[in-house]
Amino acid sequence: MRTNRMAAAVAAAVTLAIAACSSGGSTSSTTAAGSSTSSTATVALSWWNNGTAQPLLGIWQSAVSAFHAAHPNVTIRSVPHQNEFFKTNMPIALKSNNPPDIYQQWGGGAEATQIQSGKLANLTQYVSGWIGTLGKAAAGWQVNGQQYGIPYDQHVVGFWYRKDLFVKAGITSPPTTLAELESDDAKLKAHGIAPIGIGGQAQWPDAFWWEYFAVRECSQSVIQQAMSAANLSAPCYSQATKDLTAFIATNPFEAGFNAVAAQSSPASSAGMLANGKVAMELQGDWEPGELLGDTTDKSIDSKLGWFPFPAVSSGQGDPTAVIGGGDGWSCTTGAAEPACAQFLQYIDSTQVQEQLVTQASIGLPANAAAEGAITNPAVKAAAQAHDSAAYVAVYFDQALPTNPGLALDAAIANFFAGKGSNSAIINSVSSSSGH
Amino acid sequence: MARTRTAAAAAPDIVSGAVAVPPASQRRSLRKRIELTVLLVPPLALFIGFVLVPMIFAIWYSLYNWNGYGPLTDFIGLQNYRGVLTGPVFHQALLHNIIIAVLSVVIQLPISIGLALLLNRRMRGRGALRLAVFTPYVLSQATSAVMWLMLLSHGGPVDALFRSAGLGGLVRFWLASTSLVLYTLFFVITWQFIGFGIVLLLAGLQGIPPELREAAAIDGATPWQVTRQVVLPLLGPTIRVWIFLAVIGSLQLFDIVWIMTLGGPANSSQTMLTYLYFNGLERTQFGYGATISVVLFIISFVFALAYQRYALRRDTSGALTRAVQ
Numbered sequence: 001m002r003t004n005r006m007a008a009a010v011a012a013a014v015t016l017a018i019a020a021c022s023s024g025g026s027t028s029s030t031t032a033a034g035s036s037t038s039s040t041a042t043v044a045l046s047w048w049n050n051g052t053a054q055p056l057l058g059i060w061q062s063a064v065s066a067f068h069a070a071h072p073n074v075t076i077r078s079v080p081h082q083n084e085f086f087k088t089n090m091p092i093a094l095k096s097n098n099p100p101d102i103y104q105q106w107g108g109g110a111e112a113t114q115i116q117s118g119k120l121a122n123l124t125q126y127v128s129g130w131i132g133t134l135g136k137a138a139a140g141w142q143v144n145g146q147q148y149g150i151p152y153d154q155h156v157v158g159f160w161y162r163k164d165l166f167v168k169a170g171i172t173s174p175p176t177t178l179a180e181l182e183s184d185d186a187k188l189k190a191h192g193i194a195p196i197g198i199g200g201q202a203q204w205p206d207a208f209w210w211e212y213f214a215v216r217e218c219s220q221s222v223i224q225q226a227m228s229a230a231n232l233s234a235p236c237y238s239q240a241t242k243d244l245t246a247f248i249a250t251n252p253f254e255a256g257f258n259a260v261a262a263q264s265s266p267a268s269s270a271g272m273l274a275n276g277k278v279a280m281e282l283q284g285d286w287e288p289g290e291l292l293g294d295t296t297d298k299s300i301d302s303k304l305g306w307f308p309f310p311a312v313s314s315g316q317g318d319p320t321a322v323i324g325g326g327d328g329w330s331c332t333t334g335a336a337e338p339a340c341a342q343f344l345q346y347i348d349s350t351q352v353q354e355q356l357v358t359q360a361s362i363g364l365p366a367n368a369a370a371e372g373a374i375t376n377p378a379v380k381a382a383a384q385a386h387d388s389a390a391y392v393a394v395y396f397d398q399a400l401p402t403n404p405g406l407a408l409d410a411a412i413a414n415f416f417a418g419k420g421s422n423s424a425i426i427n428s429v430s431s432s433s434g435h
Numbered sequence: 436m437a438r439t440r441t442a443a444a445a446a447p448d449i450v451s452g453a454v455a456v457p458p459a460s461q462r463r464s465l466r467k468r469i470e471l472t473v474l475l476v477p478p479l480a481l482f483i484g485f486v487l488v489p490m491i492f493a494i495w496y497s498l499y500n501w502n503g504y505g506p507l508t509d510f511i512g513l514q515n516y517r518g519v520l521t522g523p524v525f526h527q528a529l530l531h532n533i534i535i536a537v538l539s540v541v542i543q544l545p546i547s548i549g550l551a552l553l554l555n556r557r558m559r560g561r562g563a564l565r566l567a568v569f570t571p572y573v574l575s576q577a578t579s580a581v582m583w584l585m586l587l588s589h590g591g592p593v594d595a596l597f598r599s600a601g602l603g604g605l606v607r608f609w610l611a612s613t614s615l616v617l618y619t620l621f622f623v624i625t626w627q628f629i630g631f632g633i634v635l636l637l638a639g640l641q642g643i644p645p646e647l648r649e650a651a652a653i654d655g656a657t658p659w660q661v662t663r664q665v666v667l668p669l670l671g672p673t674i675r676v677w678i679f680l681a682v683i684g685s686l687q688l689f690d691i692v693w694i695m696t697l698g699g700p701a702n703s704s705q706t707m708l709t710y711l712y713f714n715g716l717e718r719t720q721f722g723y724g725a726t727i728s729v730v731l732f733i734i735s736f737v738f739a740l741a742y743q744r745y746a747l748r749r750d751t752s753g754a755l756t757r758a759v760q
Contacts, residue, residue, distance in 0.1 A: 088716045091503030113719065117504035200611075201697055256589035258700035259610035267588040403502065403718045410713075417613060419701035 101335035126341035151328035174307035197278035199262025213240035285363025496725035536685035547632035580694035639673030
């Protein structure tokens with residue numbers, strides 16, 4: 001008897017474990033048939049996001065509760081994952097039979113790559129009524145004119161600088177041309193201050209530099225063509241490499257930058273800016289939030305200023321164009337698509353967007369109506385530059401499909417480390433090998 | 436399995452006494468079969484499920500151009516293998532693995548033997564010293580990597596230590612220099628794993644009967660001769676096993692490198708596994724990544740077989756060459 005009981009217990013445990021595993025990924029159950037969710041249909045949606053820590057964790061939790069209160073038939077289960085998880089595990093999740101119903105989506109070429117799985121829901125018909133309120137922000141999540149993703153914030157890359165260190169070096173106003181930037185670097189060095197921090201270990205901060213030179217050298221149409229065709233053969237890209245070569249030759253970066261991480265420790269390039277070891281860094285608008293975590297200096301926000309990437313005299317590109325991107329969501333086809341789209345609309349409502357700005361210090365909300373909530377003057381300057389930009393070029397590694405995008409980052413990082421070449425950068429995206 | 440079922444069915448009969456008890460030899464063989472089944476089935480199931488099946492999948496994926504999304508449709512034969520085997524970055528990565536393996540044997544082994552011999556002597560503070568040497572091995576590789584990343588950052592604590600000792604001229608870009616980074620990583624690997632080698636060798640030393648040393652000493656052998664002619668030959672099997680583990684470990688080097696350098700700068704610390712991770716998972720070239728894993732498997736397998744055949748032949752004779760009765 002004893003053995004039998006034990007066997008039964010083991011069998012029960014195994015069954016439970018299997019059941020738990022099979023429901024672990026996501027649950028999506030529409031009890032009412034069909035794709036339309038009537039008010040009586042109960043819907044359960046699993047939501048994979050990267051809000052693993054406060055304040056984002058709390059904001060997403062309260063968004064889930066508030067949405068459930070307004071739509072009692074929809075229950076959303078928030079499942080936070082580390083950021084890197086999405087890069088490595090989404091292919092596997094999208095291959096499985098029960099992917100999450102809603103998940104973190106950065107748009108661009110990576111989204112186009114994911115669509116090949118056949119699991120991404122085309123949300124166009126559900127969001128057509130309101131997507132216009134996001135303006136040009138929504139375009140980065142469209143593939144072939146169809147909305148497979150919805151952004152909830154936007155990013156813009158520019159220079160974050162220490163006003164106190166600029167004053168110390170006798171710099172009265174931020175540079176607007178490359179020549180001015182180089183002369184400011186010289187002034188800072190003369191005062192024993194390393195001018196520019198860069199997290200070369202991570203590769204993508206290196207790529208920001210080359211991409212900005214490309215955006216200044218190439219016209220908007222050339223950039224767009226290059227991204228859609230994964231082809232950088234236009235001469236202006238080689239000119240960008242020349243500009244970068246000349247700029248690196250002025251030795252503007254911190255010593256040993258190839259091994260410096262970009263974020264998350266005082267020894268990272270962001271940490272160096274936060275602790276006054278470098279005077280500026282070319283980074284996204286998440287920088288102020290990042291700096292707060294890397295220093296004990298609570299007044300760091302007031303010391304920060306922002307200016308856009310300077311004009312390059314020879315360039316064909318629009319000097320107001322910015323590089324940026326954003327965070328967003330996709331729904332999968334197993335999800336109750338109307339309910340999913342409704343929830344994404346709720347996240348883009350002015351109310352939640354203002355919460356994100358004031359509590360989570362996200363840089364720029366996807367919904368411009370919430371921009372009024374931005375208080376940090378440096379972030380305000382970044383937001384203004386973003387809104388008045390001729391166009392926003394999505395980070396190349398995101399605009400391109402994943403493989404050529406990361407091949408480009410690696411080729412640029414090799415170039416920064418003195419082991420690359422212009423042809424290696426240009427060819428990295430076109431040869432599918434690029435290994 | 437058939438015999439197992441028979442045993443279960445036979446049990447009530449034995450209790451009731453209705454059937455004659457089988458002869459002792461038959462019972463023994465039955466018991467042995469049950470024992471073997473119980474002991475072998477779980478590991479075999481794990482081995483098949485988590486080693487053999489994924490390996491077959493990897494070989495299958497390696498024949499496709501596949502980014503992980505959608506079905507496997509783009510069959511490209513051995514093109515991925517050509518890509519891996521002719522790729523300059525893979526050559527670099529392979530060379531780095533070999534350099535680490537050779538350095539492990541040439542540098543770590545003598546240090547390990549020396550320290551093991553020292554720590555095998557009776558002396559004050561032996562326990563504390565053994566603990567100190569072994570402690571790094573207990574840390575997770577991620578912890579050591581993060582710690583050394585901070586210590587070795589430019590202008591960081593290690594540089595400060597050099598300067599305070601008047602050796603400021605020796606300070607280098609430990610992790611940023613493309614020519615130095617691999618050796619910096621080797622230092623960290625040595626720091627982490629030397630304790631394991633020492634403990635292994637200490638165990639080997641414990642297995643050498645003291646009478647042999649005493650006999651040699653009585654015959655007039657100097658301490659050096661005792662070590663050279665008696666101890667080291669008897670430590671041979673342990674040393675050979677250590678070399679095997681060190682080389683396989685070097686081929687599979689990943690954690691410390693990935694956390695400290697991501698294989699950079701400019702691939703100068705890329706290993707086969709960091710190359711696999713970057714291309715397979717980050718760049719979502721699953722077919723290409725699977726190919727790297729198959730190539731890595733073949734390299735490790737060939738080395739393991741050759742080493743077993745030639746170096747470990749005597750040590751494992753009996754254990755691997757004939758069935759234990």
